[in-house]
Amino acid sequence: MITSGDSIQAKNGEKKSMEKVQVDLDQNIFMVYPRQSVLVTSRYGDDVNIITVAWTTILSCKPPMHGIVLSPQRFSHELISKSKKFIINVPDRSIITQVVQCGRLSGRVSKKFDEINLTPIPPVALGEYGPPRIAECPVHVECEVKQAIDFGDQTLFAGEVVACSANANLIKNGLYQPGLFEIPYHLGGHQFVFNSLKIHSF
Numbered sequence: 001m002i003t004s005g006d007s008i009q010a011k012n013g014e015k016k017s018m019e020k021v022q023v024d025l026d027q028n029i030f031m032v033y034p035r036q037s038v039l040v041t042s043r044y045g046d047d048v049n050i051i052t053v054a055w056t057t058i059l060s061c062k063p064p065m066h067g068i069v070l071s072p073q074r075f076s077h078e079l080i081s082k083s084k085k086f087i088i089n090v091p092d093r094s095i096i097t098q099v100v101q102c103g104r105l106s107g108r109v110s111k112k113f114d115e116i117n118l119t120p121i122p123p124v125a126l127g128e129y130g131p132p133r134i135a136e137c138p139v140h141v142e143c144e145v146k147q148a149i150d151f152g153d154q155t156l157f158a159g160e161v162v163a164c165s166a167n168a169n170l171i172k173n174g175l176y177q178p179g180l181f182e183i184p185y186h187l188g189g190h191q192f193v194f195n196s197l198k199i200h201s202f
């Protein structure tokens with residue numbers, strides 16, 4: 001075993017320092033950033049909302065399931081708890097301002113669809129009273145909540161995927177082509193990075 005103060009030799013001959021320092025536990029969240037940020041829509045009765053979410057995960061392939069993690073303080077938490085439905089809308093760089101706004105405004109005091117210039121369109125599978133998709137987002141994943149599990153100060157909503165849709169130019173022979181548009185990744189605070197569109201094969 002080599003010790004943490006050592007260097008390792010990279011393939012190109014460059015020496016890469018392996019020196020490690022311990023970091024405060026309160027930094028744990030940002031140790032796994034940047035994180036893709038999506039716009040999650042929800043609806044209960046006449047209340048329709050959008051929230052920016054960075055804490056998402058794929059939970060299962062069969063059945064297909066996605067998870068989103070929300071604080072109980074969010075209005076979206078209330079709407080999704082009651083309706084048991086949500087849609088993950090993947091934004092592109094052109095609506096980064098709206099991504100930030102949806103992460104600052106609360107649906108309790110503002111009708112985000114009207115105020116920040118995003119267009120609601122009906123869901124494919126979640127029904128007439130389901131949450132809308134966001135027309136400006138190129139990709140949508142519609143989910144029905146199967147379980148809501150509290151962990152500490154957050155809730156994991158585990159949703160089974162009931163429909164996927166995307167802009168036609170992103171689908172080739174029925175397969176979704178990721179990597180064709182710039183997606184915001186949250187770095188923390190007010191900062192974001194975007195994926196480079198250069199594709200590397202290894």
Ligand SMILES: Cc1cc2nc3c(=O)[nH]c(=O)nc-3n(C[C@H](O)[C@H](O)[C@H](O)COP(=O)(O)O)c2cc1C
Pocket residue numbers: 037049050051052053054055056069070071073074075076077099100102103104105106107108186
């Ligand atoms: C980039 C970004 C990512 C965020 N990710 C989350 C998240 O994963 N979970 C969460 O509960 N809040 C997250 N937030 C905060 C909510 O989006 C924010 O509190 C929002 O105003 C809540 O809206 P609502 O009360 O209308 O649901 C994030 C905010 C930003 C800007």
